[in-house]
Amino acid sequence: MELPQLEHTRLRRHDSAASVPQFCNSPTMIVMVGLPARGKTYISKKLTRYLNWIGVPTKMFNVGQYRREAVKIYKNFEFFKPDNEEAMKIRKACAAAALKDVALYFTKEQGQVAVFDATNTTRERRAIILSFAMEMGYKVFFVESICDDPEIIAENIRQVKFGSPDYADRDIDEAMEDFTQRIDCYRASYMPIDDEKDRKLSYIKIFDVGSRYLVNRVQDHIQSRIVYYLMNIHVTPRSIYLSRHGESELNLLGRIGGDTGLSPRGQKYASALATFIKGQKIIDLKVWTSHMKRTVQTAEALGVQYEQWKALNEIDAGVCEELTYEEIQENFPEEFALRDQDKYRYRYPKGESYEDLVHRLEPVIMELERQENVLVICHQAVMRCLLAYFLDKPADELPYLRCPLHTVLKLTPIAYGCKVESFFLNIEAVNTHRERPLNVNITRNPEEALQTVPDHI
Amino acid sequence: MPRELTQNRIQKIWVPTKDDRRRAGGAPHFANPPTVIVMVGLPARGKTYMSRKLTRYLNWIGMPTKVFNVGEYRREAVKNYSSYDFFKPDNECAVKIRQQCALAALRDVRSYLKDEGGQVAVFDATNTTRERRDMILKFGEENDFKIFFIESVCDDPSVIASNIMEVKVSCPDYRDCNKTEAMLDFQKRIECYKKSYQPLDPDQYDRDLSFIKVIDVGRRFLVNRIQDHIQSKIVYYLMNIHVQPRTIYLCRHGESTDNLKGRVGGDAGLSPHGKQFSSALARFVEEQQLKDLKVWTSQLCRSIQTAEHLGVPYEQWKALNEIDAGVCEEMTYDEVKEKFPEEFALRDEDKYYYRYPAGESYQDLVQRVEPVIMELERQENVLVICHQAVMRCLLAYFLDKSADEMPYLKCPLHTVLKLTPVAYGCKVESISLNVEAVNTHRERPEEVKRGPGTLIRRNSVTPLTSPESNIKKPRIDDLDEAPIQELPPSVSALALCSPSHIPLTLPGQNLMSSPGCHDILQPCQ
Numbered sequence: 001m002e003l004p005q006l007e008h009t010r011l012r013r014h015d016s017a018a019s020v021p022q023f024c025n026s027p028t029m030i031v032m033v034g035l036p037a038r039g040k041t042y043i044s045k046k047l048t049r050y051l052n053w054i055g056v057p058t059k060m061f062n063v064g065q066y067r068r069e070a071v072k073i074y075k076n077f078e079f080f081k082p083d084n085e086e087a088m089k090i091r092k093a094c095a096a097a098a099l100k101d102v103a104l105y106f107t108k109e110q111g112q113v114a115v116f117d118a119t120n121t122t123r124e125r126r127a128i129i130l131s132f133a134m135e136m137g138y139k140v141f142f143v144e145s146i147c148d149d150p151e152i153i154a155e156n157i158r159q160v161k162f163g164s165p166d167y168a169d170r171d172i173d174e175a176m177e178d179f180t181q182r183i184d185c186y187r188a189s190y191m192p193i194d195d196e197k198d199r200k201l202s203y204i205k206i207f208d209v210g211s212r213y214l215v216n217r218v219q220d221h222i223q224s225r226i227v228y229y230l231m232n233i234h235v236t237p238r239s240i241y242l243s244r245h246g247e248s249e250l251n252l253l254g255r256i257g258g259d260t261g262l263s264p265r266g267q268k269y270a271s272a273l274a275t276f277i278k279g280q281k282i283i284d285l286k287v288w289t290s291h292m293k294r295t296v297q298t299a300e301a302l303g304v305q306y307e308q309w310k311a312l313n314e315i316d317a318g319v320c321e322e323l324t325y326e327e328i329q330e331n332f333p334e335e336f337a338l339r340d341q342d343k344y345r346y347r348y349p350k351g352e353s354y355e356d357l358v359h360r361l362e363p364v365i366m367e368l369e370r371q372e373n374v375l376v377i378c379h380q381a382v383m384r385c386l387l388a389y390f391l392d393k394p395a396d397e398l399p400y401l402r403c404p405l406h407t408v409l410k411l412t413p414i415a416y417g418c419k420v421e422s423f424f425l426n427i428e429a430v431n432t433h434r435e436r437p438l439n440v441n442i443t444r445n446p447e448e449a450l451q452t453v454p455d456h457i
Numbered sequence: 458m459p460r461e462l463t464q465n466r467i468q469k470i471w472v473p474t475k476d477d478r479r480r481a482g483g484a485p486h487f488a489n490p491p492t493v494i495v496m497v498g499l500p501a502r503g504k505t506y507m508s509r510k511l512t513r514y515l516n517w518i519g520m521p522t523k524v525f526n527v528g529e530y531r532r533e534a535v536k537n538y539s540s541y542d543f544f545k546p547d548n549e550c551a552v553k554i555r556q557q558c559a560l561a562a563l564r565d566v567r568s569y570l571k572d573e574g575g576q577v578a579v580f581d582a583t584n585t586t587r588e589r590r591d592m593i594l595k596f597g598e599e600n601d602f603k604i605f606f607i608e609s610v611c612d613d614p615s616v617i618a619s620n621i622m623e624v625k626v627s628c629p630d631y632r633d634c635n636k637t638e639a640m641l642d643f644q645k646r647i648e649c650y651k652k653s654y655q656p657l658d659p660d661q662y663d664r665d666l667s668f669i670k671v672i673d674v675g676r677r678f679l680v681n682r683i684q685d686h687i688q689s690k691i692v693y694y695l696m697n698i699h700v701q702p703r704t705i706y707l708c709r710h711g712e713s714t715d716n717l718k719g720r721v722g723g724d725a726g727l728s729p730h731g732k733q734f735s736s737a738l739a740r741f742v743e744e745q746q747l748k749d750l751k752v753w754t755s756q757l758c759r760s761i762q763t764a765e766h767l768g769v770p771y772e773q774w775k776a777l778n779e780i781d782a783g784v785c786e787e788m789t790y791d792e793v794k795e796k797f798p799e800e801f802a803l804r805d806e807d808k809y810y811y812r813y814p815a816g817e818s819y820q821d822l823v824q825r826v827e828p829v830i831m832e833l834e835r836q837e838n839v840l841v842i843c844h845q846a847v848m849r850c851l852l853a854y855f856l857d858k859s860a861d862e863m864p865y866l867k868c869p870l871h872t873v874l875k876l877t878p879v880a881y882g883c884k885v886e887s888i889s890l891n892v893e894a895v896n897t898h899r900e901r902p903e904e905v906k907r908g909p910g911t912l913i914r915r916n917s918v919t920p921l922t923s924p925e926s927n928i929k930k931p932r933i934d935d936l937d938e939a940p941i942q943e944l945p946p947s948v949s950a951l952a953l954c955s956p957s958h959i960p961l962t963l964p965g966q967n968l969m970s971s972p973g974c975h976d977i978l979q980p981c982q
Contacts, residue, residue, distance in 0.1 A: 021753070021772035199677075212659060213680040218696060221835060228693045231683065259815070261462075293462060296471040300460055308470065310821055321815075350724075350786070356775060370686060 026139050027106040028222055030115045031129055033144035035190060036183050037156040039209065040145055043230070044117040045416045047143075050229055053389045054362060055355070056112050056222065059105050063118035066094035074166040077178050080185040095125070099132050106138065113222065121190040123197075130201075141223050142203035143230065144193050152209060153183075160415050209235055229366070235413075238372040239282070240390070242383050243408045245294035246270045247429040250322065251405065254430070254456025257314060257321040262297045265427055269406045270301030272425040276408060277302060277375065286374045288312065288364075295377045306377075311364050314379035318351025325434065325453045329446050336449055340440040343399035354399050357385050365389055380432055383409075390418045400436060405429035430456055467803055468820070469812040490603050491570035492687060494579045495593055497608035499654060500647050501620040503674065504609055507695065508581040509881050511607075514694055517854045518827060519820070520687065521575050525566050527582035530558035538630040541642050544649040559589070563596055570602060577687065578602075585654040587662065594666075605688050606668035607695070608657050616674060617647075624880050674700055694831070700878075703837040704747070705855070707848050708873040710759035711735045712894040715787065716870065719895075722779060722786040727762045730893050734871045735766035737890040741873060742767060742840065751839045753777065753829075760842050771842075776825050779844035783816025790899070805900070808864035819864050822850050830854055845897055848874075855883045870894035 030047065032040040044060050051058035068074070070090055079087045095118060105111040120126055126142070133140045147153065157179050161167065167175040193203055195214070204227050205214040213231055218224050246266030250258045262270065277285065287304055289295035290312035299306040320328050320335075328336050332349075339346040347353035352360075361382065368374060368386075376386065380403050388398040390411050403409075406429045410421040431454040439448040460473040494511070496504040508524045515522035532538070534554055543551045559582060569575035584590055590606070597604040611617065621643050625631070631639035657663045657670060659681050669692050670679040678696055683689050711731025715723045727735065742750065752769055754760040755777035764771040785793050785800070794801045797814075804811040812818035817825075826847060833839060833851075841851065845868050853863040855876050868874075871894045875886040 021774060195677075211682060213678070215678040215680065215696065217676060221832065224693075224697055224835065227696065228689075231680065231692065232689055291470055293464070293471050296462060300462065300473070310824070359775070367686065370689065 025220075026137055027111065028113045028139045028141060029102060029129070029133055030113060030226065031120055031126070031140055031142045032115070032117045033120045033126070033142055033193060033203075034146065035121065035186050036119060037153050037161065037179070038145040038147050039156060039206075039235075040119070040143075041117055041160070042156075042235075042416060043143060043145065043206075044115045046233060047226065047229065048113075048115050049389070049392045050365075051113055051226075052392075052394070053358065053365075054225075055358065057110060058113040058115065059109075059111055060115045060117055061098045061102055061105075063091075063094050063098050063116075066098050067091060068165060070094055077181040077185060080182050082185060082189055095128075099129070102138075103136060106136075119186055121186055123191050126193075139219060139223075140202065141219075141226065142193060142201060143226075144203060144205045146192065146205060146207050147209060149208060163415065204230060206230065229369070232366055232369045234369070236372060237413070238374075239280075240368060240373075240411045241277075241280075241375040241408055242386055242403075242411065243273065243298075243375065243377050244379055244383055244403060244405055245289075245292070245298045245377055246273075246427075247405050248294040251430050251432060252457055254324045254326075254454070255322050256325075257317040259292050259294075261293050265406075265429055266294070266298070267301070269425060269427045269429070270298045272406075272427055273298065273377075273408065274302045276423065276425055280410075282373045284373060286371055287377065288374060289377045290314065290379065290382070292379070295379070298377050309364060311360050312376070312378045312382055315354070315357050315381035316348065316351040318348035320348050320351065324456070326450060329449045333446070333449065334442050337440055337442040337444060340436055340449075343436070344395040354381060354385065355395075357381060361385050391420065392417070402433055405432065430454065466799075467807050467810050467812070468818060469814060490601050491575065492577045492603040492605055493566060493570070493593070493597055494577060494691070495584055495590070495604060495606045496579065496581045497584045497590070497606050497657060497668075498610065499585065499650050500583060501617050501625060501643070502609040502611050503620060503671075503700075504583075504607075505581055505624070506620075506700075506881060507607060507609065507671070507698075508579045510698060511691060511694065512577075512579055513854070513857045514830075515577055515687075515691075516857070516859075517830075518690075518823065519860075520577055522577040522579065523569055523575055524579045524581050525562045525569075527555075527558050527562050527580075530562050531555060532629060534558055541646040541649060544646050546649060546653060563593070567596075567600055571600070583650055585650055587655050603684060603688075604667065605684075605691065606657060606663075606666060607691075608668060608670045610656060610670055610672045611674060613673060627880075669695060671695060694834070697831055697834045699835070701837055702878070703839075704745075705833060705838075705876040706742075706745075706840040706873055707851055707868075707876065708738065708840070708842055709844055709848055709868060709870055710754075710757070710763045710842055711738075711892075712870050713759040716895050716897055719789040719791075720787050721790070721793075722782040724758050726758050730871075731759065731763070732766070734890060734892040734894070735763045737871075737892050738763065738842075738873070739767045741888070741890055742769075747838045749838060751836055752842065753839060754842045755779065755844060755847070757844070760844065763842050774829060776829050777841070777843045777847055780819070780822050780846035781813065781816040783813035785813050785816065809860040819846065819850065819860070822846060826850050856885065857882070865900065867898060869896065869898060 030044075032044055034040050041062060041064075044062070048058045048060045067090065070093070071079070071087075078084060081087070098116065098118070102114040102116065105114055116129065118125075120129065120142075130140055132138075154176075157176060158172075161179050162172060162175055167178070170178070193201065193205060195216070199216065202217045202219050202223060204216075207213070210231070210233070213227075215227055218227060246262045246269035248258075248266055249260040249263050250256075251266075252263050285304070287299055287302060287306035289299045289306050289308050291308050291310045292313055295312070296306075296308065317323075320332065323331070325336075335349065339348075344354045347356065364376075365386070368376075376383075378386070381399070383403040384398055384401040387393070387401050387403065387409065388395075393401060404424075406425050406427045408423045408425065410423065412419045412421075434454060435452040437444075437448060437451040439451075460475070462471045463474045464471050494508075496508055498504050505524075505526060505528075508526070512522045512524045531554065534557070535543070542548060546552070562580065562582070566578040566580060569578055580593065582589075584593065584606075594604055596602075618640070621640055622636070625643050626636050626639040631642070634642070657666070657668055659668075659670075659679060663681075665682065667682045667684050667688060669681070672678065675696070675698070678692075680692055683692060711727045711734035713723075713725045713731055714728050715721075715725040716731075717728050750769070752764055752767060752771035754764045754771050754773050756773050756775045757778055760777070761771075761773065782788075785797065788796070790801075800814065804813075809819045812821065829841075830851070833841075841848075843851070846864070848868040849863050849866045852858065852866050852868065852874065853860075856866075858866060869889075871890050871892045873888045873890065875888060877884045877886075
């Protein structure tokens with residue numbers, strides 16, 4: 001039987017053209033469980049960010065936000081009293097509305113995972129969710145956060161509750177008092193997931209911010225990844241520094257890829273980086289580089305131990321390695337245009353795509369989550385991927401994030417996100433950032449293609 | 458002044474010139490203090506199964522690991538096992554011997570981790586009492602080893618019985634018994650341990666320890682205080698493995714047009730013989746009558762084309778792509794020899810660590826392929842259609858082959874390897890689908906060309922177990938050497954054991970007498 005010749009399917013989008021098989025079949029609902037101020041929203045947001053970054057379309061549904069929509073002004077904790085029937089009706093309606101939106105997300109928006117962020121502290125509420133999911137054919141995975149350390153609770157309240165719209169015009173003590181009473185409203189009716197009664201459910205219980213976990217009946221690949229991720233994250237304050245290698249000889253020539261050493265200005269940057277790092281007075285800083293000469297040389301200037309990761313190597317430009325953009329336009333004009341059409345998914349012939357990079361970098365992200373203070377000396381495309389993870393940038397923005405040479409980005413987790421500080425270390429370098437040109441058609445002429453190429457020798 | 462960098466010739470890793478010969482890993486080396494993994498659980502709970510599997514996995518990802526099975530030390534010390542009476546808690550002499558065996562094993566652990574370059578030691582014994590575990594914790598503290606416990610808890614009688622049938626009934630202890638006798642004796646052996654069993658207590662006594670409790674063969678896990686990267690990976694691995702019977706089929710794509718020309722790498726399509734193989738593969742798969750077979754390919758044309766012939770859905774993994782030969786892509790070996798003679802020689806020198814310029818090494822491949830292995834562990838029946846070097850990596854994982862052997866494993870075209878987990882290892886059947894193909898294997902004797910016969914040859918290979926550990930005899934005559942822990946004075950009042958206390962329950966069998974039972978060791982299970 002003669003089969004049709006298989007075209008290279010790099011650019012045709014099938015489900016299986018991503019670098020890693022998509023292992024989700026039925027959509028999955030992740031259902032958070034726990035008293036207020038136990039980190040449910042923190043976990044929900046982080047998990048959502050991670051899953052989206054690895055290519056699993058995920059969305060968070062925070063029932064509190066639905067409530068704020070329904071009840072424009074929050075008065076005080078009395079809203080949450082179990083005997084407040086009026087409020088109970090509203091809260092139930094909000095949960096139902098959120099579930100409806102979950103269904104819409106799965107059916108109309110091709111979502112794969114929905115994170116249902118609410119207290120879900122009663123068996124009754126969880127039963128409603130389970131029967132909804134069963135009816136619709138969704139898998140359910142519970143994430144329960146259990147914590148009784150008053151210091152941690154107080155810190156959580158300080159970090160995120162004071163900034164909440166509910167407490168916009170209260171002072172700190174009032175807010176703290178009110179919130180504490182709010183928690184008490186839930187406490188009486190809180191029924192944690194029961195290891196006996198709920199033994200058929202799939203769940204993870206997180207105790208004391210990750211000191212202990214109880215995992216029950218992981219059903220599939222995505223749940224296994226979620227559990228692994230949750231077991232690796234922590235909340236200890238720390239900073240992650242991202243930087244590219246110092247300017248390289250090929251950078252000066254406007255050539256991409258390759259494995260050259262630093263230019264004289266690049267060497268200067270390496271020394272400046274050493275000074276900067278010392279000035280930051282970081283305890284126990286880990287330094288990571290790629291296997292490429294230019295990052296290793298940069299790290300050498302620091303005079304401290306560093307670890308090399310092949311996974312941090314720059315994107316492989318395949319047949320375009322060491323070419324200038326002008327040469328790419330000349331030799332591969334169609335490829336050049338295709339790349340501009342979909343820079344995230346575009347794979348260089350015999351090379352990689354940003355999408356491939358993300359999968360290559362996932363173990364780095366996982367280890368970054370485990371670590372505390374780390375300086376990562378890497379490359380433009382790699383840094384864009386890492387930055388997109390920390391700043392929750394979607395795939396279409398990722399390949400255009402600005403990561404100039406000789407600039408250190410300091411990322412510090414705060415509240416639900418990440419603070420970014422940018423430090424240009426005052427050593428001149430070429431610009432290597434190429435914006436998306438206006439015309440991305442394969443019929444465009446060379447000037448249009450090269451419109452946004454930065455200057456070089 | 459920053460140090461001069463050189464790219465080391467085999468691995469192509471940039472290192473300070475003075476450090477040239479250092480052998481670096483593809484990823485950072487994350488285990489700093491060595492780790493002792495301590496198994497905990499009643500007999501027949503899968504401790505040895507997990508020990509071996511974990512050891513195989515850790516070694517494969519490049520973490521030198523070794524199992525120390527105290528039962529093996531005991532079999533060395535006590536040549537003939539008579540019956541479960543040996544395990545009775547009141548059998549003082551046996552208790553002493555067992556204690557000595559544990560201590561000898563710990564001594565070997567120490568020497569493996571301190572002097573032999575080991576990173577992880579798996580201490581495989583019941584370790585069911587707090588006393589024993591406290592002793593091990595102290596040992597860890599004294600030597601700066603991290604301790605991580607893996608407890609297996611299971612009370613399902615059918616699982617236990619099945620375990621006993623799989624691995625105990627055929628173990629050396631029962632070589633002269635029939636299955637029923639063995640089963641009965643073993644169950645009584647388990648009873649001996651039950652009374653003194655103190656499971657890990659996460660709420661009180663053991664709340665500061667690092668451990669994972671595996672409950673009911675992986676239905677549930679309790680994980681406490683993971684300290685570092687390697688413990689996190691171990692937990693992830695344990696949570697992904699299962700014991701459902703299943704089969705993994707490994708094969709390469711059908712012969713490609715590049716194969717015919719003797720070119721490496723590239724992205725060519727199938728040759729006519731390759732297409733023939735694909736059809737034969739489709740027939741073979743149908744014959745196997747598997748339920749729910751998953752089919753995985755790489756993202757290279759030849760692998761996908763092969764799968765297309767099966768007419769079933771398949772998943773593509775970029776991670777299964779063939780090793781990147783960098784500057785040597787699409788060359789024949791002769792061309793490589795001609796253009797890059799030094800590289801050619803270096804590769805033969807150290808084929809596992811050798812990285813093609815601008816390409817990859819087998820070591821890189823292992824890292825790349827690791828997520829595939831993890832998912833293979835989760836899955837049940839899978840057919841993986843990949844490439845020579847990749848298949849060698851996967852095979853080395855399943856068959857516990859060392860880095861040294863991996864690049865030379867035989868993975869010929871048009872041959873399916875059928876892997877079935879059995880006991881502690883993996884049964885391999887090599888099935889040639891009888892379609893001609895070129896030989897792409899270097900440095901081995903030329904394979905005999907297959908004739909056009911219609912029979913499919915099957916070669917079964919006996920179950921493979923982990924390499925035999927070098928069991929040093931428990932040094933019972935070395936009791937003058939200071940024991941690992943100080944003895945409390947009250948214990949010294951115990952009577953010395955004498956051979957007459959050793960029960961002789963079966964005729965013709967005699968336990969080795971213990972001439973040197975001088976020192977009193979703390980009574981412990």
